[in-house]
Amino acid sequence: MTEKKFHEQLLHFEQICKDAGLKLTHQRLLIYTELLKAHDHPSAETLYKRLEKTLPTLSLDTVYRTLATFEKLGLLHRLETVTSQARYEVFGLRHHHFLCDVCGQLYDFVWPPFDTMSLPPSLNEIGTVDRTSVVVHGTCAACAAKKGH
Numbered sequence: 297m298t299e300k301k302f303h304e305q306l307l308h309f310e311q312i313c314k315d316a317g318l319k320l321t322h323q324r325l326l327i328y329t330e331l332l333k334a335h336d337h338p339s340a341e342t343l344y345k346r347l348e349k350t351l352p353t354l355s356l357d358t359v360y361r362t363l364a365t366f367e368k369l370g371l372l373h374r375l376e377t378v379t380s381q382a383r384y385e386v387f388g389l390r391h392h393h394f395l396c397d398v399c400g401q402l403y404d405f406v407w408p409p410f411d412t413m414s415l416p417p418s419l420n421e422i423g424t425v426d427r428t429s430v431v432v433h434g435t436c437a438a439c440a441a442k443k444g445h
Contacts, residue, residue, distance in 0.1 A: 297388075305332055305388075306328075309325075309371060318365070323351060323358060323362065327362050328371070328386070330343055330346055331343070331372060331385065332386050336401075337385050337393075337402040338384060339382060340356065340359045340363055340384070341381065343359050343363075344359045372384050372385060372386050373385050373386075375393060375431070377395055383402060391405060391407075392407050392410070393431045393432070394433075395431055395432070395433050395434075396435055396436035397435060398435050399436065401438075407430065411428075415428070
């Protein structure tokens with residue numbers, strides 16, 4: 297992410313918090329900043345471990361509550377994985393995810409043809425769709441190479 301885009305995301309974050317009447321605490325800012333910098337879709341526990349040295353008063357419960365608040369405000373996306381903890385990312389460029397079922401690594405990929413497809417009309421009978429995303433499960437190249445040896 298470019299420095300300009302990073303700064304724009306932080307300004308957006310500050311404005312969303314302000315509009316929601318949410319105090320912009322040091323902890324919230326550091327948690328969001330860490331998510332902006334992360335490329336690995338960290339879990340709450342991973343975020344906590346990364347930040348506890350900088351913020352020794354931070355608790356894991358605070359991280360969970362902050363992530364839940366950010367999700368309600370539409371600031372991040374929670375990825376539910378079958379075999380591991382929920383993972384988080386800040387909304388950004390439209391993309392989907394490949395989840396390695398061996399090592400648990402998440403990889404982003406873009407799929408423009410999927411993004412432009414029309415959803416089945418029968419979904420209207422079920423409810424309204426807010427967003428779509430694909431999680432593809434498989435074995436990443438690194439794990440496949442290890443299996444080959």
